[in-house]
Amino acid sequence: MQRTAAATQKMTSGPVHLGLPEPKGGCDVCGAPARGRETAHRNGDLSKVSDVNGEMCSHREDER
Numbered sequence: 001m002q003r004t005a006a007a008t009q010k011m012t013s014g015p016v017h018l019g020l021p022e023p024k025g026g027c028d029v030c031g032a033p034a035r036g037r038e039t040a041h042r043n044g045d046l047s048k049v050s051d052v053n054g055e056m057c058s059h060r061e062d063e064r
Contacts, residue, residue: 021056030056 020037023030033052040048 021053023056029059 023034033055037049037052037056040046040052
């Protein structure tokens with residue numbers, strides 16, 4: 001399969017940065033994991049960071 005220059009450019013444009021879920025103000029259920037996520041990020045444990053992001057998103061969905 002031959003690729004066009006435009007297709008190649010799209011594939012090599014770099015990573016997408018989606019941002020992190022943020023805790024709601026005053027919510028200890030969100031705040032504690034967010035602090036643990038910061039520690040995991042400093043220690044290079046990106047798997048834990050991802051797990052905490054999932055937990056925080058699930059918690060926010062439960063509140064709706």
